[in-house]
Amino acid sequence: MVYHVNKDLCEDVKNVVIAYAKSNVDKHVQSSRSEKKLPSTSSFEIDVDSATHSTSPQEESIMKPLPRDERALFQEAYSLGLIGQNPDLPRAKLIDHIKSSKMIGRSINHVSILLVGLSGVGKSATINHLLRTKDEIAKTSYFETGTRSTQEFIVYGSAPRYEVEGLPLGVVDTPGFGDTDGLYQDACNFFSIQEFFHTHPKLTGHYPNLIFVIVKANDNRFSEFVKWLEHIKLQNLVDRNNPNVVAVITHVCKIPNRKVDKWSKIMETKKTTVKRIIFDALKVTAPVVLLENMYGKEGYDLDVVGDYTRLPNGVLQPKNLYEACADVLKNNNDNLGLITLNSIFAPSTKVPPPKRGHKIEAKNVKSQL
Ligand SMILES: Nc1nc2c(ncn2[C@@H]2O[C@H](COP(=O)(O)OP(=O)(O)OP(=O)(O)O)[C@@H](O)[C@H]2O)c(=O)[nH]1
Numbered sequence: 001m002v003y004h005v006n007k008d009l010c011e012d013v014k015n016v017v018i019a020y021a022k023s024n025v026d027k028h029v030q031s032s033r034s035e036k037k038l039p040s041t042s043s044f045e046i047d048v049d050s051a052t053h054s055t056s057p058q059e060e061s062i063m064k065p066l067p068r069d070e071r072a073l074f075q076e077a078y079s080l081g082l083i084g085q086n087p088d089l090p091r092a093k094l095i096d097h098i099k100s101s102k103m104i105g106r107s108i109n110h111v112s113i114l115l116v117g118l119s120g121v122g123k124s125a126t127i128n129h130l131l132r133t134k135d136e137i138a139k140t141s142y143f144e145t146g147t148r149s150t151q152e153f154i155v156y157g158s159a160p161r162y163e164v165e166g167l168p169l170g171v172v173d174t175p176g177f178g179d180t181d182g183l184y185q186d187a188c189n190f191f192s193i194q195e196f197f198h199t200h201p202k203l204t205g206h207y208p209n210l211i212f213v214i215v216k217a218n219d220n221r222f223s224e225f226v227k228w229l230e231h232i233k234l235q236n237l238v239d240r241n242n243p244n245v246v247a248v249i250t251h252v253c254k255i256p257n258r259k260v261d262k263w264s265k266i267m268e269t270k271k272t273t274v275k276r277i278i279f280d281a282l283k284v285t286a287p288v289v290l291l292e293n294m295y296g297k298e299g300y301d302l303d304v305v306g307d308y309t310r311l312p313n314g315v316l317q318p319k320n321l322y323e324a325c326a327d328v329l330k331n332n333n334d335n336l337g338l339i340t341l342n343s344i345f346a347p348s349t350k351v352p353p354p355k356r357g358h359k360i361e362a363k364n365v366k367s368q369l
């Protein structure tokens with residue numbers, strides 16, 4: 001599906017974008033406040049119920065997918081005797097976890113991570129890094145803007161402890177903002193993100209479980225960054241009551257790092273700046289994670305430690321990113337998000353090959369000229 005923006009928008013695209021988005025705010029999601037029950041911890045390996053990742057064939061044979069909709073969720077809860085009591089059955093625990101995510105406006109059967117940021121900051125490369133895909137599943141581009149659509153890549157996990165399989169995690173790549181094709185292209189990109197969430201079969205009306213705001217360590221497009229954040233705010237996807245934002249600084253090895261102390265100091269300053277800008281624009285506090293996507297032999301040839309690589313300050317990536325995500329999900333009591341993240345990214349779990357999911361093309365201004 002190609003989402004077209006009328007040519008008249010060229011007159012004053014920004015105002016139209018803002019007005020249109022504002023008119024949709026009321027229709028979109030309103031989350032309820034939830035009590036935060038789980039303490040924040042930086043250990044990624046701790047599951048909501050200290051879950052193990054056993055995969056014995058016997059356990060797998062009783063596993064089922066998530067309830068397909070709210071009616072199915074209710075029916076299952078009823079059949080388990082969950083209405084009015086709380087038995088200690090695996091699927092009953094699962095339903096409790098789904099309910100905790102539903103309480104804060106997250107989808108009951110589709111966990112999602114949305115990536116946003118200016119053009120060329122490394123959104124697509126971060127997806128490839130996170131999903132550890134050998135092939136470049138999300139197309140990256142060095143010379144010109146790479147991504148011209150909002151495109152989801154889905155991986156599926158399973159959690160035998162809760163007798164659930166096919167737990168979907170949709171990682172959503174988006175076109176960048178502020179590229180050389182100008183304001184009209186920015187508007188088309190903005191609408192493709194908005195349309196993606198308005199038409200997604202499982203995400204419509206829900207907040208993404210996580211939003212990665214990506215910035216580049218050696219980028220000084222601060223005013224564009226602030227503008228983009230303001231646009232993102234208008235999409236009504238940032239949850240101020242249960243903050244779902246994680247900031248990611250990419251290209252970190254581009255900053256000279258022979259003297260690690262100096263590098264670490266520079267990085268701390270950058271982290272503080274990014275945190276402040278995000279807070280000012282989105283009114284949420286976000287953890288900030290450092291990432292180098294060119295970690296292999298063709299790039300900075302970072303030390304490999306198991307499934308991870310080591311940044312100049314010794315921190316393992318993308319473990320640092322999973323841990324920041326797990327903390328956010330725990331703080332929000334977003335337990336379906338946490339089970340799903342753990343089922344896919346727990347140590348020694350092989351990330352399954354991603355499948356392409358929902359997609360909304362952004363009109364390519366250049367190709368129309
Ligand atoms: N050195 C270095 N290069 C990176 C990093 N992340 C991405 N790149 C490179 O930067 C270029 C742009 O990366 P992309 O992932 O295409 O950036 P994007 O944000 O998806 O770009 P658009 O889709 O155009 O908005 C590519 O050549 C990547 O290989 C990083 O952490 N370090």
Ligand SMILES: [Mg+2]
Binds near residue numbers: 123139140146147176
């Ligand atoms: Mg891209």
